[in-house]
Amino acid sequence: MKKVIVIGGGISGLSTAWLLRDKALKAGKDLDLTLLEKETCTGGKIRSIKADGYLCEWGPNGFLDSKPQTLDLCRAIGVEQNLHRSNDNARKRFIFSGGELHRLPENGPSFLKSRLISWPGKLRLALEPTPFVASAPRGEDESLAAFGRRRLGQEALDKLIAPMVSGIFAGDPETMSLISCFPRIAELEREYGGLVKAMVMLAKKKKQDVAQGKVVSSAAGPGGVLTSFREGIQYLSDALAESLGDVVRSGSPVVRVEKGSSSRYRLTGQDGSIHEADLVIVAAPAFAAASMLEEFDPAVTSVLNQIRYASMTVICCGYECESIAHPLDGFGYLIPKKEGLSTLGTLWDSSMFENRAPQGTVLLRSMMGGACFPEYIKLSDDEVLARVRQDLRTVMGIEATPSFVRIFRHQQAIPQYTVGHGKRLAALDELLQPHSGLILTGNSYRGIGLNDCVAAAQRASDEALALC
Known part of the structure; x- marks a missing residue:
């Protein structure tokens, strides 16, 4: 029986562990599977926070249903009936430019008429x-x-x-x-x-x-409907963790991965605990994987450290409906850097999904920081809120004080696929070839969205199963 350890309990690690166990059962292969998560709760950056009747997404707010990966996983774990699609408002997207909001054109005639x-x-x-x-x-x-x-x-x-x-x-x-x-x-x-x-x-x-009964993607991309759950997107990660049961060990940070005896891998926990495994799947962010593998293979660590991350501050603001004159019939808006505002944009969360705000109120979720404004992560909560309110005043004319505020900070939020990323991935593939049974997965490599993470989990679980 092969011993397999998955490091990381975000959506990538949870999906990989669940898919691997499911495939092993169907193939009649026995394996001893453990998932080690450093935090006391699973989900990684997926977290749906309920407070004062509002539902705030700490990180991603859903996935597009135009790709099969996450839908197939939801079907497999039995939560497909609980899926909650965004309404038609989510199809309308805006750009703030020249002092006004412009709806993104959807066709030739609307593009010609647009003043964007x-x-x-x-x-x-x-x-x-x-x-x-x-x-x-x-x-x-x-x-x-x-x-x-x-x-x-x-x-x-x-x-x-x-x-x-x-x-x-x-x-x-x-x-x-x-x-x-x-x-x-x-x-x-x-x-x-x-x-x-x-x-x-x-x-x-x-x-x-x-x-002929076929469907093809458009030139602009796959499209699709933004999809979540009424309870928030955390419902998915919670369902995976619950299904995995005792496989998941939260509060178990791994600080080092090295070669053990008889071609096995030896993992050291922060508390000094030792785990041995035949296969190790690292579903942690690139910077965390680099730290774990530093002594094991400095060359792998060097490449992983070249994958940079952008910081992000997420600000949720609740308002009484009557205090907002601007119609909220859309997904939200983005702001070009040249407009000189502090936020990257604002999502009209309660317009896309029902039950995101109490009756008679709305929930707006603004983003601040990113690769162009890394210094914003250091701003105080008071300064962050002041800048958000100023931008909401400029863009939407909101003068009222929000009745609800939550601020979430992500020091290393989103991996940056900068120029040369493809060469870095090729180098990692080559460097990992001698290390049979060591697999990297997650959003640091070939896609940052939920669908991308589940697709990567499919590949990682297939690779692991072939070695079992």
């Missing part, structure tokens, strides 16, 4: 499918900013790409890798020679495939 991009900016975008636009540099990892300037122009970079990058990754487009962050966009450029051409060709293909 100036007419010179629109003309520059119109050049995108022409030979005048430079092609992608061969063999180079291009930054998102370089891609935006090359294909779409500076204005589109400032008002469309940069806010999107800060909203998803809390990242800086000048340093983030196109192919690692948005591989589909890079693929479309290679295949069709441009994004406009890709959209036209995919639209034609979609009509043909829909007629």
Whole structure:
């Protein structure tokens, strides 16, 4: 019987452990499985905090249902019937620019009517499918900013790409890798020679495939409906932990991983406890994995330490409905850096999901910090709230004092897939080859979203099962 230890009880570790146990049972393989989590509770950055009738998400607020990974997992653990889709408001997204909120255009006519991009900016975008636009540099990892300037122009970079990058990754487009962050966009450029051409060709293909009962993704991405649970997204991690039962040992931090006897791995806990295993799956963040593996393989640690993280402060504010004049019929808004405000944007949480705020109130969740503003993590709570209120006043005209406030700080919130990320992953793959049975998974490597984490858990569990 193989002994397998999963390190990390976030969504990646919990999913990996559950999938591995399930696959082993179906394959008739016996294994001794343990999950070690340093905190006293599982879930990692997934935490749904209920207070005064509000439901605040500490970290992510859901996943898109257009990809099968998380939906399949929910079905497998028996919680699919409890899924809670966001309403149609979530489809409306806004950008604050030039002193007003602009709804993101969803088609050609709405784009032409929109005042978000100036007419010179629109003309520059119109050049995108022409030979005048430079092609992608061969063999180079291009930054998102370089891609935006090359294909779409500076204005589109400032008002469309940069806010999107800060909203998803809390990242800086000048340093983030196109192919690692948005591989589909890079693929479309290679295949069709441009994004406009890709959209036209995919639209034609979609009509043909829909007629045949098929569905294809759009050029802009997979789309889908933001999905959670009425109890908050923590319901998923709690369900996984409950299903795993005694497999999970919380309050058990691992400080060191090294080679033990007979090709086994030896894990040392913070309290001096020793664990031995045939296979070790590290589902902790890259910086934590680097610390654990420092003595075991300094080269692996060196690469892991090159994966940087952006800090983030999340601010939840509750207001009485009558104190907000601006309609909250949308997902929320993002703010371009050039607008000079303190927040990256604000989500209208209670407009997307029911039961996020008491009757007669609304819940707004603002984001502050990220790779472009790392110093903001050091601001006092009073300064953070003052800046958030000033931005809400500027963007939405809210003068009232919030009746509910919660501030959550994440020192190392989101991994940054900066230029060269693909080479770092290739180096890790090569360095790990001699270490059979040591597997890295999580959102530090090939996707930061919930669907990405579950997809990575599928790959990690398959790799582990093959070694059992």
